[in-house]
Amino acid sequence: MPTDPFLTLTGITKAFVPGHPVLDNVTVTVRRGEIHAILGENGAGKSTLLNILFGMYQPDMGGILLEGREVIHRSPADAIANRIGMVHQHFKLVPTFTVAENLRLAAPPAIRPSLARNADIARLADSFGLAIDPKAIVSTLPLYLQQRVEILKALINRAELILFDEPTTILNPAEIDAFYKVLQQIAAEGRAVVVVTHHLNEVTEHAQHASVIRRGQLISSGPVAGRAREDFVRDMVGHEVDLSAALDGTGEAPGPVRLALHNVSVAATPSSSGLRDTSLTLRAGEVVGIAGVEGNGQRELFELVAGTILPDSGRVEAGRTHADGRPRAGLVPEDRHQEGLVLDLPIAINLLLNKIDEAPYARAGRLNHAAITARAEEMRAASDVRSRNVHVTPRILSGGNQQKIVLARAMNEDADIIAVYQPTRGLDVAASEEILRRLRDAANGGRAVLFISSNLDEIMRISDRIIIVYAGRAVGELDGRASRAEIGALMTGGAAH
Amino acid sequence: MTETRTRWRDRAGSAAQKLSQGYALVVIIAFAASLAVGLLILAALGVSPWRALGVMIGGAFGSRMAIGDTLVFMTPRLMTALAALIAIRCGFYNLGAEGQLQLGAVGAVLPATMLPHSLGLLLLPISLISGAIFGALWGLIPAVLKLWRGANEIIVTLMMNFIGIYFVKYLVEGPLQPAGSNFNMSAKVATGAMLPLILPGTRLHLGAVIAVVVAALLWVLLYHSTFGIRLRAAGLSPRAARLQGMPLSRLILSSMLISGAIAGLGGAIEVLGVQYRLIEGFSADFGFDGLAVALLGGLEPLGAVIVALYFGAINSGTIALQSVLSIPSAMAMIMSGLPILFLASIQGYRLVKGRR
Numbered sequence: 001m002p003t004d005p006f007l008t009l010t011g012i013t014k015a016f017v018p019g020h021p022v023l024d025n026v027t028v029t030v031r032r033g034e035i036h037a038i039l040g041e042n043g044a045g046k047s048t049l050l051n052i053l054f055g056m057y058q059p060d061m062g063g064i065l066l067e068g069r070e071v072i073h074r075s076p077a078d079a080i081a082n083r084i085g086m087v088h089q090h091f092k093l094v095p096t097f098t099v100a101e102n103l104r105l106a107a108p109p110a111i112r113p114s115l116a117r118n119a120d121i122a123r124l125a126d127s128f129g130l131a132i133d134p135k136a137i138v139s140t141l142p143l144y145l146q147q148r149v150e151i152l153k154a155l156i157n158r159a160e161l162i163l164f165d166e167p168t169t170i171l172n173p174a175e176i177d178a179f180y181k182v183l184q185q186i187a188a189e190g191r192a193v194v195v196v197t198h199h200l201n202e203v204t205e206h207a208q209h210a211s212v213i214r215r216g217q218l219i220s221s222g223p224v225a226g227r228a229r230e231d232f233v234r235d236m237v238g239h240e241v242d243l244s245a246a247l248d249g250t251g252e253a254p255g256p257v258r259l260a261l262h263n264v265s266v267a268a269t270p271s272s273s274g275l276r277d278t279s280l281t282l283r284a285g286e287v288v289g290i291a292g293v294e295g296n297g298q299r300e301l302f303e304l305v306a307g308t309i310l311p312d313s314g315r316v317e318a319g320r321t322h323a324d325g326r327p328r329a330g331l332v333p334e335d336r337h338q339e340g341l342v343l344d345l346p347i348a349i350n351l352l353l354n355k356i357d358e359a360p361y362a363r364a365g366r367l368n369h370a371a372i373t374a375r376a377e378e379m380r381a382a383s384d385v386r387s388r389n390v391h392v393t394p395r396i397l398s399g400g401n402q403q404k405i406v407l408a409r410a411m412n413e414d415a416d417i418i419a420v421y422q423p424t425r426g427l428d429v430a431a432s433e434e435i436l437r438r439l440r441d442a443a444n445g446g447r448a449v450l451f452i453s454s455n456l457d458e459i460m461r462i463s464d465r466i467i468i469v470y471a472g473r474a475v476g477e478l479d480g481r482a483s484r485a486e487i488g489a490l491m492t493g494g495a496a497h
Numbered sequence: 498m499t500e501t502r503t504r505w506r507d508r509a510g511s512a513a514q515k516l517s518q519g520y521a522l523v524v525i526i527a528f529a530a531s532l533a534v535g536l537l538i539l540a541a542l543g544v545s546p547w548r549a550l551g552v553m554i555g556g557a558f559g560s561r562m563a564i565g566d567t568l569v570f571m572t573p574r575l576m577t578a579l580a581a582l583i584a585i586r587c588g589f590y591n592l593g594a595e596g597q598l599q600l601g602a603v604g605a606v607l608p609a610t611m612l613p614h615s616l617g618l619l620l621l622p623i624s625l626i627s628g629a630i631f632g633a634l635w636g637l638i639p640a641v642l643k644l645w646r647g648a649n650e651i652i653v654t655l656m657m658n659f660i661g662i663y664f665v666k667y668l669v670e671g672p673l674q675p676a677g678s679n680f681n682m683s684a685k686v687a688t689g690a691m692l693p694l695i696l697p698g699t700r701l702h703l704g705a706v707i708a709v710v711v712a713a714l715l716w717v718l719l720y721h722s723t724f725g726i727r728l729r730a731a732g733l734s735p736r737a738a739r740l741q742g743m744p745l746s747r748l749i750l751s752s753m754l755i756s757g758a759i760a761g762l763g764g765a766i767e768v769l770g771v772q773y774r775l776i777e778g779f780s781a782d783f784g785f786d787g788l789a790v791a792l793l794g795g796l797e798p799l800g801a802v803i804v805a806l807y808f809g810a811i812n813s814g815t816i817a818l819q820s821v822l823s824i825p826s827a828m829a830m831i832m833s834g835l836p837i838l839f840l841a842s843i844q845g846y847r848l849v850k851g852r853r
Binding site: 306307308322324326331333335338339340341342343344345349353354356357362365366367369 | 720721722723724725726727729730733734736737738739740741742
């Protein structure tokens with residue numbers, strides 16, 4: 001396997017705000033024939049590095065050496081001309097076009113004639129081991145196939161280096177394995193592959209080379225062989241983090257049923273399967289994990305518990321309800337910025353948004369600012385939200401601090417149920433651990449926690465029971481100690497791709 | 498069910514956020530630049546800009562009568578601005594203040610011309626309230642259409658302005674035109690329905706005070722009531738508000754009732770305080786000016802008062818320009834249009850530059 005250096009980023013420095021470099025003198029060499037993982041926490045600078053390489057930003061200092069010659073990427077077009085392809089986290093496809101049309105659109109003019117017939121495209125895709133139906137409309141394809149179209153786009157442009165930004169968040173375990181097989185093949189043909197990720201398993205299992213960035217600095221860069229997960233975590237975070245810290249239950253049998261869904265169905269949408277005849281129960285003192293590939297009914301499940309939708313058929317029964325019939329539940333929604341917080345209202349209001357019309361925060365429709373501030377300060381201290389005071393808006397806070405506000409409000413709800421949806425998405429390791437710890441403590445204190453996530457590691461660590469959803473149905477229920485393989489098999493509906 | 502699954506747009510949230518960053522400074526720059534350009538235009542017309550500036554300031558604030566005129570010009574624009582801002586803060590883009598103002602004028606002139614004059618001073622509150630109710634009902638229509646049928650409120654409110662304007666035209670050419678009159682106007686309102694003048698020797702009427710009081714009430718409502726905080730939450734982040742159980746539909750209906758009522762009251766004030774009749778074309782685009790005032794004022798009641806006062810001063814100042822220096826009073830439109838252009842340019846530039 002050839003492993004010549006293909007490209008070197010030398011001394012890349014970039015500051016969006018003067019004096020606060022996002023990247024500080026980062027040097028990374030990418031070799032042909034290797035899968036090179038770039039690891040780092042959120043905001044470490046790894047996406048910025050990728051974007052500089054792909055010509056979307058210009059570095060303040062440093063440059064790009066491509067096979068020993070200095071190149072400047074003023075725009076993605078320059079990068080593509082230098083045989084670099086990028087698969088973005090959010091795909092850049094025309095959803096209403098067919099696969100063939102998307103590929104022709106992306107192909108350089110010289111190549112377009114050779115892609116004129118759909119059969120040409122099918123043959124080309126097969127030659128890369130990426131079989132796909134050229135006539136399929138992109139929006140009707142599952143995400144792993146859409147990703148395949150993106151990879152084909154890069155290959156058609158004769159990319160020698162393909163960059164992937166968080167490519168596996170949309171894939172199930174079987175698809176992740178298949179994805180890395182494709183990458184191995186691409187690398188084996190002498191190309192270079194760079195994958196930005198924060199999933200350590202993927203790095204230790206599939207990558208040959210790993211570079212860790214922390215707060216804009218390159219901490220380590222070298223072969224993966226011989227390094228353990230813990231080594232990478234230490235490089236990412238800067239101190240030891242015990243990722244296997246126990247998140248165990250009390251060991252007692254769970255208490256009474258707090259939430260029950262009886263044969264609920266919710267209509268499908270273009271982005272989700274909806275729910276079909278799904279039943280589940282949630283008991284006091286337990287964490288029930290909902291595992292599944294995104295779009296298999298998780299959002300509908302959360303919204304049913306939140307009471308923002310009603311089932312088309314079936315019943316939702318909660319121990320306690322609001323006056324308008326919604327289940328009483330503390331809620332940590334999926335989208336922190338749009339659903340969790342009102343980013344332009346003060347932290348104090350956000351903390352008490354669910355109680356803002358109750359005494360003592362309001363009397364006869366008039367806000368009692370003193371009572372609101374006092375209680376919010378209490379909550380802020382108890383939840384360790386790092387902000388100047390409770391009068392600033394959460395917009396300026398880090399994701400971890402924002403999520404602490406959302407979680408504090410959920411815990412403050414007079415409810416037996418806590419429903420969380422992707423509670424650690426976008427948070428760094430330390431903040432994630434803290435959120436998980438608090439959720440486990442809430443369950444151990446007698447609350448019932450519904451834990452919906454696409455992060456299987458977290459589900460496996462925290463859950464007492466794991467329910468797997470597929471195509472809108474609860475297709476299986478496993479014990480909290482179930483293996484990844486067992487869960488993974490159910491996540492794909494029992495059948496592998 | 499269909500209502501709860503509606504996807505709410507987040508325009509107001511992002512707009513409010515973008516506008517709030519260093520907003521005061523941006524507005525001051527926009528006004529300063531407008532004044533500079535305005536003076537340059539005057540210079541190009543062969544007038545000494547400094548003399549023109551002096552005449553304008555004198556015409557706006559130089560005498561008791563000038564101040565009275567400025568405040569009279571301010572009043573309808575402030576009312577329509579307050580109407581626009583309360584709806585927009587709830588995420589409902591009410592561009593229909595002009596139509597609501599027209600209907601408010603109708604609502605005021607009906608009791609003020611038709612009820613027995615023997616009711617005396619009672620006619621004033623009756624006519625004002627009637628105007629507010631007409632405006633509120635007119636404002637409710639687009640809200641209902643949006644919530645029930647998903648109709649785009651920007652289009653509906655905008656188009657309903659023309660219905661309102663032509664409805665007034667129809668009335669004053671027909672049913673409300675006194676017999677034997679050739680003028681497109683109603684009969685004069687009863688003396689008891691007229692807003693009292695409050696500054697001797699000027700045209701200043703009680704309506705100006707009402708407008709400022711409404712602004713203060715709106716400020717209390719927005720910042721010190723649970724209704725206000727829910728309205729703002731719904732406008733800034735409807736999905737977050739919905740998850741916390743806030744009744745978005747009810748909030749929008751309420752905010753549009755208030756919005757329409759304020760604009761309608763503005764129309765009533767114009768009829769009962771300035772014209773004393775319903776006249777075709779009585780509104781010099783007050784509704785559209787008000788929208789500009791609301792946006793330039795950062796969708797804040799206090800900001801609206803300040804900007805409306807500026808608009809009032811520009812109007813009275815350019816009238817002085819016309820009478821003293823024979824400069825067309827269309828200069829007023831230039832002077833009130835420029836800040837909007839500058840503000841939009843600066844904000845647009847910041848938006849584009851901020852996008853990474």
